[in-house]
Amino acid sequence: MDRLRTALALGAAALLLAGCGGSDDGAGGGSTPTGSRGSAVSAQRCEDNEGAGKITYVTGFQYQASASILDPIAAKALGYFDDVCLDVAIQPGTGETAQNAQLVAAGTAQISSIAGNGDVLVNVANGVDVQAVAMFGHVPVATLMTKPDITDLKQLEGTTLGQKGALPVTIEAMLRANGVDLSKVKQVVVGYDPTVLVRGQVQSLTGYKSNEPLTLAAKGEKITEWNPEDYGVPGSMATTIVNPAFLAAHRSAVEDFLRAQLKAYAYCEDHAAECVADAAKLSQAGYDSEHNVQVWQTETKLVDGSLPSGQVLGQIDDASVRTEGDFLVQQRQIDAVPDLSKVVVPDLVPSLYADGQLVWPVP
Template sequence: MPTRRTSRLTIAATLVAAAAVALSGCSSSGTATSTPAASAASAISADRCATNKAAGTITYITGFQYQASASILDILAAKQLGYFDALCLDVEIQPGTGDTAGNAQLVAAGTATITDLGGDADLLLAQSNGVNVTGIATYGQVPITTLMTGTSITDLKQLEGTTLGQKGQLPPEINAMLVANGVDVAKINQVVVGYDPTILPRGQVQSLTGYKSNEPLTLKADGDDVKLWNPEDYDIPGTFGTVAANPAFVSANKTATEDFLRAAFHAYTYCETNASECVGYAAALAGGGASYDVDHNVEVWQTETGLVKSSQPAGTPLGSLNTDLMAKEISFLVDSKQLSTAPDVTAFTDPSIVSAIYNGTELIWPAP
């Protein structure tokens, strides 16, 4: 979910400095002294360490560059804080372009190991298109997509005959919301647009898809008044921050897969109260400078973690796959003709990964 300013893909020298600061103050026992960083192999048994090392390099592709989203920022922070090292994991992070469907294809092919998708619906649609990946976690249990219009729009049917801007495809939750409101989607002129939301108040499009944690924040900061049409207000289910992995890797490397999420969720908790520090790591990876909007990304992170917290079912830990919610998503995808049949989700999801790293709702850290 890109910010209004794209990030440079080169890793500047500031990354080295940031990593050095992050890894300073480590203790041999794996507990933090002046910083929360962990020493290499300090939180794991020798046998588990050997098993994780044998898994080889885990290549993680972000959903979009180094944006401070849930399922991206916490993984960047886990790398910089030494949490992956503490679990003997060799993690390589590559910035994605925003093409999450393409990322899923890379993971299915084994070119990459793990990526974050837009949500469970994207996982379902990937499977229906023959892209074989395994869903191992989901962060947010509410749609993060939104449809923005001018304040003069009071009925979605008014969008028929107008132009809608989207990022390559109409998000399934938005499509379902339009259909549920009696809109003939074929009568809307859809165009692919970039990541500048000001095209909406300028009148270049009459509606624009986006993310609650991104474009509305930009428009609000610019003083533009727009109306948000949210799928959940029309009983359209949704999720965000779905983590997908290569099925063969998961099958052969259960402990490494578990510990990847363990380190990510450990960093997530830290970043909840240290947002600026964690965003600083992302900024360093992006090369620093004016091209990375730090303040905006802090807002992105705080908005998304707020959505994760407010949507988390009681008594369940972060990352849990919600089979009941997924069943509802399947139903709306079938009803809106985005899926032809209801798939067997047990064939491409593995809830045991998350359950193995928690004691109830408490993350087990360090690893057993």
């Protein structure tokens, strides 16, 4: 079970820092808040939301330009949280998703991004009390990179595979599905420089679709990506978790947090560079804004492209979570799938929509 937590946490850390914001003129200089306090809600709902107090939201990793990080930053910068009378503090996560879950369970934070449904299930199976209310991508974000001369994964037997501290469970399942004897593959821990692959220091390298392949492409390097979903391996990305007691006491605040986030997500799809500009201001370390625009565009493509027919953006459903849970049991990451009726809140996000459109302002 520790292996999955480590893999997911390091996966988040593999991505570079990013940022967000927006202005209608497309100049990329940061967002200009719009509307006014409570402009999107009734006076009573405004009062109810203000009663929730300060909401601390922990990102998956710093201010990277990923789904469920860039969009909440944008919602704050654009004034969407203010429009629904929410006082939101965005706290950068360290990349340790188990820590995020523990912060939310303890009530130190009320809402957080976490790597995916699998990470939620592992934490809950370990006794961490959180609930999942939203999920953006219905696809694993992990990938395995090789040089183009590898045309069959069986060729990796007798070679060296680079990973970030643990082999992601989705990558392991993909390799086993292709008949790879992992005892014949030497695994070494590498850093976050993907050029170790093209320099021949490793013959395969685990990474994330929205990060390392972009870096190598920018350098003109050609690689092959081997993706778990192409071999029937389930996965997800950008799940939102909440403190159960907070949700029970302040459901309208959680609804309107997600409502503002989803509105900002749509804005950032059209204004990626502007949104990256605001998160860049929050970062305490240098980052490549151009790269992070590509990170955002890659992740939103994954999110939009994996959205099941008949579902709305952000919707989480019991069936897909159970599929991942059964997979984790099969891979011996958890002993049993937790009671999903206590873990997943499937009706929250759909309630934010009418006829497939996000409701804004709130009636």
